[in-house]
Amino acid sequence: MAKSTRTKSSPAYRCAECGWSTVKWVGRCGECQAWGTVEEMGAVTAKTTAATSIAVPAQPIGDVDASVASYRTSGVEELDRVLGGGLVPGAVILLAGEPGVGKSTLLLDVAARAARKDRTVLYITGEESAAQVKVRAERIDAMAATLYLTAETDLGIALGQVEKIDPDLLIIDSVQTLASSEVDGTAGGVSQVREVAASLINAAKRRNMTTILVGHVTKDGSIAGPRLLEHLVDVVCQFDGERHSRLRLLRALKNRYGPTDEVGCFDLTEAGIEGLADPSGLFVTRTKDPVPGTCITVTLEGRRPLVAEVQTLLSRASSAIPRRATSGLDAARTQMILAVLQSRAKMELGGLDSYVATVGGVKLSEPATDLATALALASSMHNHPLPPHFVAFGEVGLAGEVRPVPEIGRRIIEAERLGFRYAMVPASPQPPKNIPDSIRVFTVSSVHEALDIAFEQRVKTGS
Numbered sequence: 202m203a204k205s206t207r208t209k210s211s212p213a214y215r216c217a218e219c220g221w222s223t224v225k226w227v228g229r230c231g232e233c234q235a236w237g238t239v240e241e242m243g244a245v246t247a248k249t250t251a252a253t254s255i256a257v258p259a260q261p262i263g264d265v266d267a268s269v270a271s272y273r274t275s276g277v278e279e280l281d282r283v284l285g286g287g288l289v290p291g292a293v294i295l296l297a298g299e300p301g302v303g304k305s306t307l308l309l310d311v312a313a314r315a316a317r318k319d320r321t322v323l324y325i326t327g328e329e330s331a332a333q334v335k336v337r338a339e340r341i342d343a344m345a346a347t348l349y350l351t352a353e354t355d356l357g358i359a360l361g362q363v364e365k366i367d368p369d370l371l372i373i374d375s376v377q378t379l380a381s382s383e384v385d386g387t388a389g390g391v392s393q394v395r396e397v398a399a400s401l402i403n404a405a406k407r408r409n410m411t412t413i414l415v416g417h418v419t420k421d422g423s424i425a426g427p428r429l430l431e432h433l434v435d436v437v438c439q440f441d442g443e444r445h446s447r448l449r450l451l452r453a454l455k456n457r458y459g460p461t462d463e464v465g466c467f468d469l470t471e472a473g474i475e476g477l478a479d480p481s482g483l484f485v486t487r488t489k490d491p492v493p494g495t496c497i498t499v500t501l502e503g504r505r506p507l508v509a510e511v512q513t514l515l516s517r518a519s520s521a522i523p524r525r526a527t528s529g530l531d532a533a534r535t536q537m538i539l540a541v542l543q544s545r546a547k548m549e550l551g552g553l554d555s556y557v558a559t560v561g562g563v564k565l566s567e568p569a570t571d572l573a574t575a576l577a578l579a580s581s582m583h584n585h586p587l588p589p590h591f592v593a594f595g596e597v598g599l600a601g602e603v604r605p606v607p608e609i610g611r612r613i614i615e616a617e618r619l620g621f622r623y624a625m626v627p628a629s630p631q632p633p634k635n636i637p638d639s640i641r642v643f644t645v646s647s648v649h650e651a652l653d654i655a656f657e658q659r660v661k662t663g664s
Contacts, residue, residue, distance in 0.1 A: 213241070213242045214226050214227070214239050214240060214241050214242065215239070215240065215242045215391070216230040216232060216233065216235065216238045216239050216240075216391075217238045217239075217240055217391065218230065218233050218235045218238045218391075219232045219233040219235075219391070219428045219429075220232075220391040220392075220395060220428075220429060221233065221428075222242070223239070226239060226241065227239055232428060233428065269290055269291070269409060270289050270290065270291070270458070271289070271290075272284075272285070272286035272287035272288070272289060272458075273287050273288050273289070273290070273411075274286075274287040274288075275287050275288050275311050275314065275315060276311065276314025276315060276317070276318065277307075277310065277311055277314060277476055278476050278478065279451065279465035279466060279467060279476035279477070279478075280307075280311060280451065280465055280476070282463050282465050283438060283451050283452065283453050283463050283464065283465040284436065284438075284453065284456065284458070284459055285453075285456060285458050285459015285460055285463070286458075286459060288315075288370065288411045289411065289435075289458050290369075290409045290410070290411055291405055291406055291408075291409045291410065291411065292405070292411055292412070292435045292436060292457075292458065293401070293402050293405050293406075293412045293413075293414065293433070293434045293435050293436070294411075294412070294413045294414065294434065294435065294436040294437075294438065295376075295414050295416050295424070295430065295431065295434040295436065295437045295438065296308065296413060296414070296415050296416065296438045296440060297415075297416040297417070297418050297424045297437070297438070297439055297440065298418060298439065298440030298441065298442075299418055299441075300417075301444065302440050302441065302442050302444075302449060303440065303442065303449055303467070303469045303474055304374075304415050304440050305326075305328075305329075305334075305337070305374055305415070306337065306341060306469070306473060306474050307440070307449075307451075307467065307474050308324075308372050308374065308413060308415065309324070309334065309337060309338055309341065309343045310341060310343050310473060310474055311372075311413075312324050312343065312345075312348055312370065312372055313338065313342075313343035313344065313345045313348055315369070315370050316345030316346070316347040316348040317345050319347070320347065320368075320369040320370060321347050321349070321366060321367065321368045321369050321370075322345070322347060322348045322349065322368055322369065322370045322371075322372070323349045323351070323362060323363065323366050323368035323370070323371050323372070324348065324349065324350045324351075324372045324374070325351055325352075325353055325359050325362065325371070325372065325373050325374065325379075326350070326351075326352050326353075326374045327352070327353065327354045327373075327374065327375060327378025327379055327388075328374060328375060328378055329352065329374075330352050331350050331351060331352045334350055334352075335350065338350075340471075340472070340473070341472060341473030341474070342472075342473065343473070349362075349366050349368070353379075354378050354379055354380060354388065355379070355380065355381075355382065356379045356380060356381040356382075356396070356397050356400060357381065357382060359373075359379060360400060360401075360404060363404055363408070363410075367408070368410060369410060369411065370410070370411045370412075370413070371401075371404075371405070371410055371411070371412045371413070372412075372413045372415075373401065373412070373413070373414045373415060374415040375414070375415035375416060375417060376394060376397055376398060376401075376414040376415065376416055376430070377389040377394060377416065377417050379393075379397045380393050380397070381393060381396045381397060381400070383396070384396045389417075394430060395429060395430070398414070398429075398430050398433055398434070399433065401414065402433055402434070414434065416430070424437070431454075431455065434455075435456075435457045435458065436453060436455060436456050436457065436458065437453070437454040437455040437456075438451055438452065438453050438454065439451070439452050439453075439454055442469070442562075443562040445562070446561065446562030447468050447469050447470060447483075447562075448466065448467075448468065448469075448477075448480065448483055448561060448562055448563065449466070449467040449468070449469050449474070450464055450465070450466060450467075450502070451464065451465035451466075451467065452464055452465075452503070460504075462503040462504050463503045463504060463505070464502040464503040464505055466480040466502075466505075468480075468483075480507065481507055481508035481509070481615075481619060483560075483561040483563070484507065484508065484509035484510055484559065484560050484561040484563045485497060485508055485509065485510045485560060485561075486510055486512075486560050490586075490589075491586035491587060491588070491589050492586055493580050493581055493583075493584050493585055493586045494512060494513045494514055494515070494577055494578075494580050494581030495510060495511065495512050495513070495577055495580070495586070495587070496510070496511050496573040496574070496576045496577035496580065496587055496591075496592075496593055497509070497510050497511075497573065497591065497592045497593070497616075497621070498510075498511060498565070498569070498570050498572070498573030498592060498593060498594045499569075499592055499594050499612035499613075499615055499616055500565050500567045500569055500570055500594070501567060501569070501607065501608060501611075501612070504608075506608070506611055506612050506615040507563070507615075508592070508615065508616060508619055508621075509559055509560065509561075509563050509565060509570075510559065510560040511530070511557065511558075511559060511565070511570065511573045511574050511577045512557070512558050512559070512560060512577065513555065513556065513557045513558075513574070513577040513578045513580070513581045514555075514556040514581055515550070515553045515554070515555055515556075515578065515581045515582055516553060516554050516556075517552065517553060517554070518552050518553055518554045519554070523550075523551065523552065523553055523554050523555065524554040524555070524556075525539070525554075525555050526554075526555070526556045526557070527556075527557045527558065528557070528558040528559065529558055529559030529562065529563060529564050529565060530557055530558070530559060530564075530565050530566075530570065530574065531565075531566055534568065534571065534574075535555075535557050535574060537597075537599065538571055538574050538575050538578065538597055539555060539578065540599075541575070541597055541598075541599060541601055541648060542575060542578060542579065542582075542648070544601075545600070545601030545647075545648055545649065546579070546601070546648055546649055546652060548578075548579065548582055550578075550582070553582075555578065557574060557577075557578070567606075568596040568597075568604075568606070569594045569595060569596055569606040569612075570594065571595065571596050571597035572593045572594055572595035572596070572597055572603055572625065572627070572645075572648075572651060573592075573593045573594060575597055575648055575651070575652075576593050576625075576651065576652070576655055579652055579655075579656070580655075580656075583656065585656055587655055587656075588623060588655070590620065590621050590622040590623060591621065591622075591623045591624075591625070591655075592616045592621045592623070592624050592625070593624070593625035593626075593651070593655075594606060594612055594625075594626060594627075595625070595626060595627035595645070595651075596627070597648055601647050601648045601649060602646060602647055602648075603627045603628070603645050603646055603647060603648060603650075603651060604627055605627045605628070605629040605630075606627060609626050609627070609629060609633045610633030610634060610635065610636065612624075612626075613626065613633060613636055613640060613642060614635075614636070614637065616640065617636075617637045617639055617640040621640060622639065622640055622641060623640070623641050623643070624640055624641070624642050624643070625642075625643045625644075625645060625651060625654065625655065626642060626643070626644055626645075627644065627645065627646070628644040628645060628646045629644070632644075
């Protein structure tokens with residue numbers, strides 16, 4: 202059947218930030234909401250394509266072979282956890298993160314592990330030379346016979362390497378460094394990123410080749426380039442971590458093959474990067490005797506419970522306006538808890554500077570950490586340590602009430618597994634089931650009740 206097209210020209214305007222286009226000029230982008238980024242791009246040709254002959258006819262969904270989309274382990278358990286089971290043939294994964302967070306180190310380790318399982322891996326780097334990547338591979342013991350490495354920034358040559366080697370796994374570091382000679386613009390621009398991504402995705406689907414693309418991020422932490430890039434790929438992962446901390450967290454923001462509520466934990470060292478199946482030890486300070494101003498809590502990162510420590514320090518203010526400093530916790534929620542303690546628990550905090558922080562560089566944004574923060578502040582105020590082997594979690598409201606949080610039972614079981622004997626939790630209409638007898642659970646409905654139980658020795662006596 203012949204193909205016919207009808208064309209017409211119309212002026213086009215395109216956003217320089219995300220690539221969104223419109224037929225008329227507007228001051229604000231309709232996609233990314235940025236002001237002053239819509240510019241005229243000249244005339245475009247709109248085509249209407251007629252139907253053509255069918256090469257592969259549609260088939261009943263029950264006859265589709267789903268085995269080609271089965272998981273294959275990457276060799277890194279924490280990465281498999283986030284992806285939902287492993288790497289899927291033909292899947293395109295976008296891994297984004299700030300510079301220096303460890304993206305290249307992680308993917309080089311994944312490439313070596315995959316190559317040792319008799320898979321052919323092609324690693325294309327556009328940011329470093331091949332010699333620099335080899336030095337890192339030797340340092341982290343990521344050498345393998347079927348791991349191929351090339352430094353290339355031309356898309357055509359990169360696709361030629363794919364045709365020649367025919368890899369099972371392709372890693373591009375990074376997608377913003379490749380450029381096509383067929384498209385105007387510099388590498389990393391909207392048009393170039395769109396063309397590079399479309400060409401690589403087409404090659405991945407046609408060859409049933411797993412492809413991992415490394416992406417840059419902007420100053421506000423979002424993925425750089427057109428938003429279309431996130432829509433085209435199958436999986437979008439974010440790799441986060443404080444520059445001065447060894448802990449790295451991997452989250453899935455989009456996953457067509459699995460869940461998006463799992464979190465992978467990694468430890469970045471000089472010898473490479475290692476998955477942490479039990480990272481709670483990084484977030485807790487182990488001391489022989491309890492210290493005033495500290496409280497252990499159990500937070501959820503995705504579906505994984507993590508034990509973390511909240512530390513507080515109160516000191517007499519040196520100015521008329523007390524200082525409120527936080528690190529690793531939400532500053533607004535911390536100030537709210539201070540106000541609740543002063544108003545509902547009658548604690549005189551107006552003339553004291555407060556310093557609230559977490560241990561190990563972990564960020565606690567979940568409201569379930571409110572109760573631990575309140576108890577730690579009260580402990581620092583009275584210079585009285587909380588009982589040993591004690592954890593607390595729950596959301597605190599402005600009325601001084603302690604509200605239920607999700608997965609109370611799972612948090613208690615995790616605390617018991619790590620050796621804690623007392624847990625203070627919010628009162629819930631549905632009490633948690635299958636709680637081990639080795640841990641004593643105290644349910645509270647208000648901050649005032651929580652302070653009474655924690656500081657009147659009722660924990661130790663079990664009353």
